[in-house]
Amino acid sequence: MVSLICTLQDHRDDVNWCAFSATLLATCSADKTLRIYHTRDFxxxxxxxxxxxxxxxxxCCFSACGQYLASCSTDGSTVVWSTVTGEIEAVLEHPGRSPVRVCAFSPDSSHLVSGASDGTxxxxxFTTKTLDRIKPVDDVTMVACSFTPCGQMFMTGxxxxxxxxxxxxxxxxxxxKDTHDMGVSCCCFGPKxxxxxxxxxxxxxxxxxxSTLKIxxxxxxxxxxxxxxxxxxxxGQSAPVLSCSFSADGQLLVSGLWKAPSVFRQMVRDNGGPSEQVGGDEGLVCRSQLNVKIxxxxxxxxxxxxxxxxxxTLNQHKRYVTACAFSPTAPLFATGSMDKTVNIWRVEERPGGHDGKHFHVEPATSSHEGGKLPGHSRLLVSDWSEEDVGAWLREEGLEALVETFKANNIDGVELIGLTKESLCSELNIESVGLRSKVLRKVEELKAGCVCTGVPDEFLCPITRELMMDPVIAADGYSYERAAIExxxxxxxxSSPMTNLPLQTTLLTPNRTLKMAxxxxxTSQ
Structure with a gap:
């Protein structure tokens, strides 16, 4: 039996990856954030x-002990987080600062590999958080990586x-060579x-x-x-397959479409999806012999x-599924999608599973819905008045700062431009924890506004935020001027969309897009 037990709805943009530790689930997104959940109740x-x-x-990926989480981004860095405090332990800048597409821990957590769009x-x-070695592979983009269970070798795609x-x-x-026509999306070793x-x-x-999964x-x-x-x-699929994950016993395999890092996204806004629907007449075998592909x-x-x-065959997501991962300690797997949700599935073996019984899909029993923006958020944040900012602070439990923000005439434009430095030196907020909370809430607010019905063509491909001053670059794509500069x-x-060299750095204002x-x- 397969049961959909939970749907997580906190991300504000495409979900790109899922990863489990023994007690936590991590998800990451184009909204520039990672979300962390307890696996006991999600x-x-x-x-x-x-x-x-x-x-x-x-x-994103967990260290073997579960105390660290690594994440990589278009910003050219791999960030190491403490899963105890949520604080940043280290920022590993990839050589050349090329967008980093994939990262993976060795089984003993002594090493961490990161692969970038320039092929490096x-x-x-990991013990010293220092660069040990670097290897360039010409004319490719690294999008997949997995260590052998012995930790002495690793595979890249x-x-x-x-x-x-x-x-x-x-x-x-x-x-x-040429294991997958048009490119590898993901690879993973079994644990044994x-x-x-x-x-x-x-x-x-x-x-x-x-569109194939190979073993x-x-x-x-x-x-x-x-x-x-x-x-x-x-x-079994009719379109690209983008991620795969073995179960803890090494026999069950979940595979899914992964939201390609800029390279795919830049070339095909990639993503792949799971869906669910009873199908297949092969019969249910024991859980340890199962393999799932998205x-x-x-x-x-x-x-x-x-x-x-x-x-x-399962179908539950409303848009392409981009990520999947198996829990190392429980018969659970997670699937993430372009619909901004993460589904949690339980796989249970029925007695006599080898007798040809079929999986059954049950409806979700619970759902965690993402935080709602305040009522005045029907306006863009950049249009907020000082009163709107004050109302938002109260709704986010930051009442103590209302008078400070009002005295400094903080409106929507200034709110989304706040930094650690401005909070400290200009607003005189001395508490480090309070400054961090404000910045975290502002980032959530910005991410939420990006994904509440804004047409995709109005979003900058780099920042995924609404463009104010769109310009056309030499690759033919439009970007927010400050972001592309x-x-x-x-x-x-290099082009953020194709990873090819830009023939010129000349930027042409896109007045038609700006008017649109x-x-x-105005209509909002």
């Missing part, structure tokens, strides 16, 4: 959301469709170390833009030689991983 922890990235967050891999010594196996000295041990024929073997799953055996002989053998190619056609499909047989100054003149945004603002 209530949000006190310090959530985490707001430290300047742009959308593409990937960075291996970090790229937009060129290659899978590459590396050791901790960044030596390439094996390269499997196998053995056979004098070699150590691992099970690997990979998925890609070719491989990766082996390394005693002499150091490595090889890969494909054992299953699962084609695709851009808005479906989550369940497979018997050992046989590669389709068992079940900052990008060009720090990202080596103005008309839309």
């Amino acid at each position: 209530s949000e922890v006190s310090y959530s959301p985490l707001s430290g990235h300047g742009y959308g967050v593409h990937c 891999l960075a291996l970090w010594d 790229s937009t060129y469709g290659d899978l590459r196996l590396w050791d901790l000295s960044m030596n390439q041990l094996h390269a499997e 170390i196998l053995s056979g024929g004098g070699a150590v073997e691992f099970r690997l799953a990979s998925c890609g833009q070719d 491989w055996i990766v082996s390394r002989s005693s002499t150091g030689g490595c090889k890969m053998q494909q054992i299953h190619s699962l084609t 695709s851009v056609d808005k479906t989550v499909t369940v497979y018997d991983a050992s046989r590669g047989a389709l068992l079940y 900052s990008w060009i100054a720090t990202k080596n003149r 945004i103005g008309r839309w603002r």
Whole structure:
């Protein structure tokens, strides 16, 4: 039986990734935040959301002990958070400051790998939070990474469709070319170390833009030689498959469409989705033999991983599903979507599961709905008066600051421009905790306003915020002027949408778009 037990509705933009620890679930989004939940009841922890990235967050992962959470972003950084306090432990700036698409901890948490859109891999010594090694791979974007359960090797996947196996000295041990037509989306190793024929073997799953999920055996002989053998190619989807995750026993596999980091998003606004609907007549086998796959056609499909047989098709999300993850300690998996929600599913084995019984989908029993913006938020925040700001402060439990904000004539425009420095030096707010709370609430407010019905073409692709001064760059896309100017100054003149070099830094005002945004603002 499969039950939809909870729907989380807190993010304000596409959900890009989900990750479990033994006691927590982390989700990250294009709204630039991470949300953290207790797995006992899926209530949000006190310090959530985490707001430290300047742009959308593409990937997140827990350390083995669960005390740390790493997240990576278009802003070119991998941030390490404490899961005890929610505070930032370290900011790892990727060499070249290229957008970071994926990050992964080694099983013993001694290393962290991050992969970027310029094809570089960075291996970090997690104990010291310092860069250990860097490896460039020409003309690719790194979008997938997974460590072997022994922690001595890791696999990466790229937009060129290659899978590459590396050791901790960044030596390439094996390269499997063109594994997925149009690019790899995700790869993950099963948790168990196998053995056979004098070699150590691992099970690997990979998925890609070719609408397939593949299962491989990766082996390394005693002499150091490595090889890969494909054992299953699962084609139950009609559109790209973007993420996959093994269950704790190594037999069950959830796979789903992942919201491609800027490269895909920039080329195909990617994403994939699960959907649910009773289907498949293969019958239910024991939970340990299950594999679930999610695709851009808005479906989550369940497979018997050992046989590669389709068992079940799920459809619940309203838009493409972009992420999935299995809990390491419970028969639960999570799916995230472009509909801004995360669904939590429970997989239960019925007695006699091998007798051909089918999965059953039950309705969600609970739902956590994202915080609502105040009634006056039908106006854009930039249009708020000082009175609107005061009302918002009261609704957010910040009554003590109402008079301070009023005395400093803080309206909507100034509110969304507040920084730690201005709160301290200009508003004289001495409490570090209070300043942090204000900034967190402001980020939530900005993220919420981005995603409440604003046409997507009015949002800057970099900041995902409503454009005030749209300009056209050399790649043909429109951006907020300040955002693209900052990008060009720090990202080596690459296009945020294609990752290709910009032939010129000349920016042309997009007056037509500016007028359209103005008309839309007036209508609101």
